[in-house]
Amino acid sequence: MLPIIIFLLMAGLTVFMLVYPLWQGSSAARPLPAAAAPRASAGKCATCGRALEPDERFCPQCGTPAGLRCPQCGRALAGDERFCPGCGTKLEGSR
Amino acid sequence: MIADIGYGALLLAFLSAGYAALAFVLGQRRRYPELIRSAENGFRMAALWVAASSLIMLYLLVSRDYQVRYVFEHVSNTLPLAYVLSAFWAGQEGSLLFWLLLVSMAGLVVLYSQRDAAAQPLRPYLLATIAIVQTFMALVLILPSNPFALLANRPADGLGLNPLLENVGMIFHPPTLFIGYALYTIPFAFVLAGILSGQPSDAWMARVRRWSLMAWLFLSIGIILGAWWAYIELGWGGYWAWDPVENSSLIPWLVGTAALHSAAVQSRRGIFRTWTAVLNILTFGLCIFATFVTRSGVIQSVHAFERSSLGWYFAAFLAVAMAGSLGLLAARRRAFADNYALESYLSREAGFLIGNLLLVGAATVVFLGTIFPAITELFRGQQVALDAGFYNRSFGPIGLAIILLFGVCPVLLWRRTTLAQLARRLIVPAAIAVLTIVVLIVIGRREPIALVGFGSVAFVAGNILMEFGRGALARMRSAGENPVTALLRVVGRDRRRYGGLIVHLGVLLIVLGVVGSGVYKQEYQTVMKPGETLDIAGYTVQYVQYVDQELPDKQRFATILRVSRPNGAARELVPEKNFHWNVEQWVSEVAVWSRPAEDFYVILAGLSSDGTATFQFLQEPLMLWMWIGGGVMVLGTLLAWWPAGERRRRSASDTAEG
Numbered sequence: 189m190l191p192i193i194i195f196l197l198m199a200g201l202t203v204f205m206l207v208y209p210l211w212q213g214s215s216a217a218r219p220l221p222a223a224a225a226p227r228a229s230a231g232k233c234a235t236c237g238r239a240l241e242p243d244e245r246f247c248p249q250c251g252t253p254a255g256l257r258c259p260q261c262g263r264a265l266a267g268d269e270r271f272c273p274g275c276g277t278k279l280e281g282s283r
Numbered sequence: 284m285i286a287d288i289g290y291g292a293l294l295l296a297f298l299s300a301g302y303a304a305l306a307f308v309l310g311q312r313r314r315y316p317e318l319i320r321s322a323e324n325g326f327r328m329a330a331l332w333v334a335a336s337s338l339i340m341l342y343l344l345v346s347r348d349y350q351v352r353y354v355f356e357h358v359s360n361t362l363p364l365a366y367v368l369s370a371f372w373a374g375q376e377g378s379l380l381f382w383l384l385l386v387s388m389a390g391l392v393v394l395y396s397q398r399d400a401a402a403q404p405l406r407p408y409l410l411a412t413i414a415i416v417q418t419f420m421a422l423v424l425i426l427p428s429n430p431f432a433l434l435a436n437r438p439a440d441g442l443g444l445n446p447l448l449e450n451v452g453m454i455f456h457p458p459t460l461f462i463g464y465a466l467y468t469i470p471f472a473f474v475l476a477g478i479l480s481g482q483p484s485d486a487w488m489a490r491v492r493r494w495s496l497m498a499w500l501f502l503s504i505g506i507i508l509g510a511w512w513a514y515i516e517l518g519w520g521g522y523w524a525w526d527p528v529e530n531s532s533l534i535p536w537l538v539g540t541a542a543l544h545s546a547a548v549q550s551r552r553g554i555f556r557t558w559t560a561v562l563n564i565l566t567f568g569l570c571i572f573a574t575f576v577t578r579s580g581v582i583q584s585v586h587a588f589e590r591s592s593l594g595w596y597f598a599a600f601l602a603v604a605m606a607g608s609l610g611l612l613a614a615r616r617r618a619f620a621d622n623y624a625l626e627s628y629l630s631r632e633a634g635f636l637i638g639n640l641l642l643v644g645a646a647t648v649v650f651l652g653t654i655f656p657a658i659t660e661l662f663r664g665q666q667v668a669l670d671a672g673f674y675n676r677s678f679g680p681i682g683l684a685i686i687l688l689f690g691v692c693p694v695l696l697w698r699r700t701t702l703a704q705l706a707r708r709l710i711v712p713a714a715i716a717v718l719t720i721v722v723l724i725v726i727g728r729r730e731p732i733a734l735v736g737f738g739s740v741a742f743v744a745g746n747i748l749m750e751f752g753r754g755a756l757a758r759m760r761s762a763g764e765n766p767v768t769a770l771l772r773v774v775g776r777d778r779r780r781y782g783g784l785i786v787h788l789g790v791l792l793i794v795l796g797v798v799g800s801g802v803y804k805q806e807y808q809t810v811m812k813p814g815e816t817l818d819i820a821g822y823t824v825q826y827v828q829y830v831d832q833e834l835p836d837k838q839r840f841a842t843i844l845r846v847s848r849p850n851g852a853a854r855e856l857v858p859e860k861n862f863h864w865n866v867e868q869w870v871s872e873v874a875v876w877s878r879p880a881e882d883f884y885v886i887l888a889g890l891s892s893d894g895t896a897t898f899q900f901l902q903e904p905l906m907l908w909m910w911i912g913g914g915v916m917v918l919g920t921l922l923a924w925w926p927a928g929e930r931r932r933r934s935a936s937d938t939a940e941g
Binding site for chain 2: 190191194195198199201202205206207208209210212269273
């Protein structure tokens with residue numbers, strides 16, 4: 189008998205947890221953010237959209253590489269180039 | 284009674300997870316946030332009930348409740364507590380419950396970590412996929428593989444653990460492997476969620492990376508521990524037998540390795556997107572396949588797990604999961620289109636691609652070899668297994684090519700490299716390799732496999748160490764740092780890259796062990812009486828005495844040997860051969876003296892009543908490096924995995940200027 193009572197209590201708790209958010213209704217409902225595709229833009233993290241400081245190479249929120257850019261023309265760089273493939277600027281001090 | 288509650292908890296876990304999967308998808312499709320919150324609660328409840336049933340299982344094991352069949356079959360009155368706890372994953376039902384527990388806990392981490400705005404469109408599908416996997420596992424546990432099944436009466440003692448499994452390796456090898464398998468659910472869930480939500484894959488692949496690395500790390504540790512356990516416990520002096528169950532853990536590891544490298548290129552260059560997704564899906568599928576091989580009995584294995592209908596549940600789930608996810612990927616393939624094609628075949632991208640193809644090729648070879656017995660049974664009515672020779676001949680060359688690629692790939696530049704650039708950066712490592720080969724020939728080690736193997740290791744190691752040197756030197760020049768600071772800074776600032784290179788160094792050390800023990804292994808067999816002394820291969824072996832002891836779980840026959848080297852170093856080695864009452868079998872316990880140069884491995888092959896013993900002595904050069912290499916791989920992976928900290932941000936400014 190005792191196992192059945194315990195099981196019913198467990199089942200009751202489960203049902204309560206599932207039903208409670210539905211019963212709470214729309215009063216507590218928050219709209220879902222629209223499924224917008226994140227887009228890489230200057231100064232913003234391509235993954236989470238956080239605004240980045242110019243010297244942040246990685247997004248401090250999600251760790252996405254901010255991407256190296258040519259100081260002359262702004263072209264995205266892989267990091268190994270010695271000259272910018274876009275404008276030919278010599279990339280001193282890069283890796 | 285408590286067992287019934289455990290079963291009830293599993294039932295509720297099944298229902299909650301099933302409900303959560305449905306509610307997540309419906310809630311997202313219909314834009315019904317309350318339903319999604321209800322689904323999240325379902326997800327939490329599923330994890331709670333899985334945890335509860337796991338705790339109940341542990342309680343039943345520790346309290347030795349032999350009326351529960353699983354406890355009766357895996358625990359006995361004399362079993363030490365550590366093995367009683369490890370019995371949780373020693374058997375089929377328990378290991379599946381353990382797997383479900385791991386997936387549930389990983390799921391909770393995902394639930395609480397993926398909460399930022401950019402994760403929102405992904406999240407319901409992500410959690411739904413995890414919930415579907417949970418639902419399947421819970422279904423298996425409540426139907427064919429119930430861990431809480433009861434016997435009609437309560438026996439006074441249990442059967443206990445197979446004595447071969449009473450080894451430290453056995454406490455850690457299965458759970459690490461299971462953690463790897465279970466964690467690979469998460470990258471799969473990300474891929475599926477990415478496809479279903481229509482999010483661009485570069486955005487969510489960045490989130491997958493650390494999950495994949497962690498899963499890969501545990502799979503690697505599991506495989507290495509399995510090899511170590513086989514070496515120490517099985518008493519045949521080998522570490523890898525190309526047994527189907529071993530292979531079935533190596534296949535997802537190879538494909539998972541390819542997936543990691545493919546993802547690295549995707550995050551760097553925005554190409555290989557479809558390829559990365561496919562590899563992640565396949566890795567998960569191959570983890571399920573491993574369970575199918577282990578549990579179905581379709582392919583005969585020395586691991587000799589119980590055969591059951593369970594394998595077919597896994598086969599069905601595997602078929603549905605693979606067909607569904609690959610089909611969806613094909614339908615949405617446009618979202619995975621690459622920005623551009625490969626620019627040059629002499630570029631780092633191309634190097635990664637070739638490496639990936641080799642890894643997948645190696646996985647295919649092992650996969651075909653593993654299912655070959657089942658195929659021959661289909662056509663010829665009997666199983667024909669392939670011997671180790673097949674694998675060594677086919678896997679060996681591919682492995683060598685992969686190792687050589689380790690050496691070439693890091694010096695290739697992204698996009699394109701000229702032959703002159705390549706030659707300039709390879710000349711020193713090539714010289715080191717040639718020098719190594721010349722030295723080996725001069726000292727009389729002329730076996731072709733050893734020359735090729737050690738030469739390749741020297742080439743690649745030289746190259747990797749030069750990579751570290753180049754990075755450190757650049758910092759010493761530009762920032763005026765001392766060599767140690769420069770090296771630490773350069774590694775700390777690009778942990779992904781240098782962590783990866785350290786993992787490669789670990790693999791090289793493993794290759795040293797494989798080649799050394801493979802080519803130069805020596806075997807001697809002698810009969811000795813107590814008190815006798817013998818010189819073998821540079822060791823003086825004194826057979827001091829033998830011990831015949833009756834213990835509660837076994838009759839112990841141990842021989843005490845005093846082994847010394849000409850330089851005075853000495854060790855006491857105690858090889859044993861014990862008769863275990865519970866399985867009525869002889870089990871050998873080998874004794875090993877590990878030194879960097881070689882292992883001295885002693886097996887007690889036979890013992891007569893007057894103490895005359897037959898010993899097998901094995902000399903296994905460089906074996907120790909295999910385990911050290913495994914440790915180095917773990918360190919490198921952790922370095923690559925470790926979150927970027929404050930230091931990274933502070934030191935970022937100088938590169939942004941360049």
